[in-house]
Amino acid sequence: MKSLKVSVVGSGNVATHLSKALLNAGHTIVEIAGRSPLNSAALAKQVNANVCNTVKELSTNSDLYLIAVKDDEIFRVAESIQVNGIVVHTSGTTAVDVLSKSSKKSGVFYPLQSFHKDQSMDISAVPFLIEGNTPEVEGKLIELAEQLSNHVSRATSANRKKVHIAAVFANNFTNHMMRIAAELMEKEGLEFNLILPLIQETLDKVKIHHPKDAQTGPAKRNDEKVIQEHLSMLEPYPDYQHLYALLTKSIQKGN
Amino acid sequence: MKSLKVSVVGSGNVATHLSKALLNAGHTIVEIAGRSPLNSAALAKQVNANVCNTVKELSTNSDLYLIAVKDDEIFRVAESIQVNGIVVHTSGTTAVDVLSKSSKKSGVFYPLQSFHKDQSMDISAVPFLIEGNTPEVEGKLIELAEQLSNHVSRATSANRKKVHIAAVFANNFTNHMMRIAAELMEKEGLEFNLILPLIQETLDKVKIHHPKDAQTGPAKRNDEKVIQEHLSMLEPYPDYQHLYALLTKSIQKGN
Known part of the structure; x- marks a missing residue:
């Protein structure tokens, strides 16, 4: 060229x-x-x-x-x-x-x-x-x-737009999850940095496994006792409680 | 010892x-x-x-x-x-x-x-x-x-539980965001791997900036035109549409 x-x-x-x-x-x-x-x-x-x-x-x-x-x-x-x-x-x-x-x-x-x-x-x-x-x-x-x-x-313009939505989930919304995590940690006097190794591990996992196969946690395990306890502990944060419930259902649905 | x-x-x-x-x-x-x-x-x-x-x-x-x-x-x-x-x-x-x-x-x-x-x-x-x-x-x-x-x-047991909830957001829920991104990409015939550099960049950013300060995207910019278009494009995925709307509001609220 x-x-x-x-x-x-x-x-x-x-x-x-x-x-x-x-x-x-x-x-x-x-x-x-x-x-x-x-x-x-x-x-x-x-x-x-x-x-x-x-x-x-x-x-x-x-x-x-x-x-x-x-x-x-x-x-x-x-x-x-x-x-x-x-x-x-x-x-x-x-x-x-x-x-x-x-x-x-x-x-x-x-x-x-x-x-x-x-x-x-x-x-x-x-x-x-x-x-x-x-x-x-x-x-x-x-x-x-x-x-x-x-x-x-x-x-095409049509599939590029869909990819852009995917990018919003993979970038903006993951960042927002980390922001919520940071807020919950900091309210307990613990530094957000403590959770960085866990986030790095999550990313390292999706480099090897499809995120569908890499899922762990109470939602994936259908651990209703832990889920209910988390929901009741999130009562001071009604928005995060709502998100927790919805994301848990969404994970369970996709299992 | x-x-x-x-x-x-x-x-x-x-x-x-x-x-x-x-x-x-x-x-x-x-x-x-x-x-x-x-x-x-x-x-x-x-x-x-x-x-x-x-x-x-x-x-x-x-x-x-x-x-x-x-x-x-x-x-x-x-x-x-x-x-x-x-x-x-x-x-x-x-x-x-x-x-x-x-x-x-x-x-x-x-x-x-x-x-x-x-x-x-x-x-x-x-x-x-x-x-x-x-x-x-x-x-x-x-x-x-x-x-x-x-x-x-x-x-304490009480703050460890809160940290566990934070870990669910930072690990399980971020992984779920990536899973949704993967699904949206794959429906368009594009490999999830294409989005890995973006995810790595998101993580690299929170290593330096608090995720509250690292946020980008249509929700953060209050770009209602793009948000409305994304929502209407997500109609075939009502669960993801609902999550998109809620997460967008949650980001906007925390700005």
Whole structure:
């Protein structure tokens, strides 16, 4: 694949990691257009790019336009540009056709990972879900993604959305479970850190066994005595009590 | 601490790991009494111990009796033995006083970890929550636990139970979230493995930030458009839809 000229819209976590990865793969980051002039300038400096104050100022002859902004802004950006290059967004939720007015060639370049600007990340391990509005565009985007990552898959807008829901369960909701655990521990004067080895073990297990087979605990064992005791002990936390009951039933149902 | 003579009741995951750890720390495992003769014999061989067919056959002059059996069997075992040594169980849920008839010296030796017999485990990283029925017993049990682990805390029966509930959230319920994620991915023909880097990232984050501060996603961002779309896409899975709604509310409430 020849070296591409890339214009980037956005200067947040995803824009930062993908711009750097594309630069490392031998492409040129022509320009950065972000909402925050400070962030745009900071990212532009890191990837030897120019700064645009608005998307209207973007070059019209880039090969790739990477829109890495929040879901509700993708539509606005797409309305504001009209180019010949491939236009992609990086969202798990937004359908590809929102980009149809911006270019004849559009697609989705979705990294299934939670990025943090200041934390380095091995991009080769990040799964990418790719979609193109034509087989030709899709082929090019897959080729590009494979320069960055060893885990590239095709995904339609419909199945990418389902994967995004799965990601909410696997990431946001697991984090919330840990938050509840932390709160319950801390109320007893015990540090949340005490529970980290247990969480690491849970993760190590699902690397080897399907989580369906890795389940342990009172719900899985149908240990009604312990379950009832836990529920009554959770009375001071009615929300957590409700969640405990529902999650227990859900585990039992899936046994 | 002098070398202790230890009798072990149970031959499962916890009995196996603790017996080996106590042997490694210089103590003598006198005997194993388990429900399964095969498992008892296998464990006894590994720790140079005798096998007892029932708890009635246990020696009466051991220094420590370690009861590592399911919660509803602890009571039965406790009813069957009467000794002078310290009697402990290893449960997160059962109160210490269930052991009061077995010995004047009783306690709890609770490892906050999910063990698997055939998987090695760095016991020094496992947090132990210790309780004794007298300050003297508690002191001895803490000294013993500190020979095995670098993370030993005191915990009353009441706060140990709360920690056990926290462990259910942090382990069983996080695992269930991953199971739901796996199911949603697999229905779309995508492998669960694709989501493992995201889960690893979630865990890496809580090693550095409190999970309250590490939360991301549509609930945290109050992104109602995405939330409503996810809920409507989950209609074929009413249980997961209900969980999604409840967990989203719970995250929003705690923001």
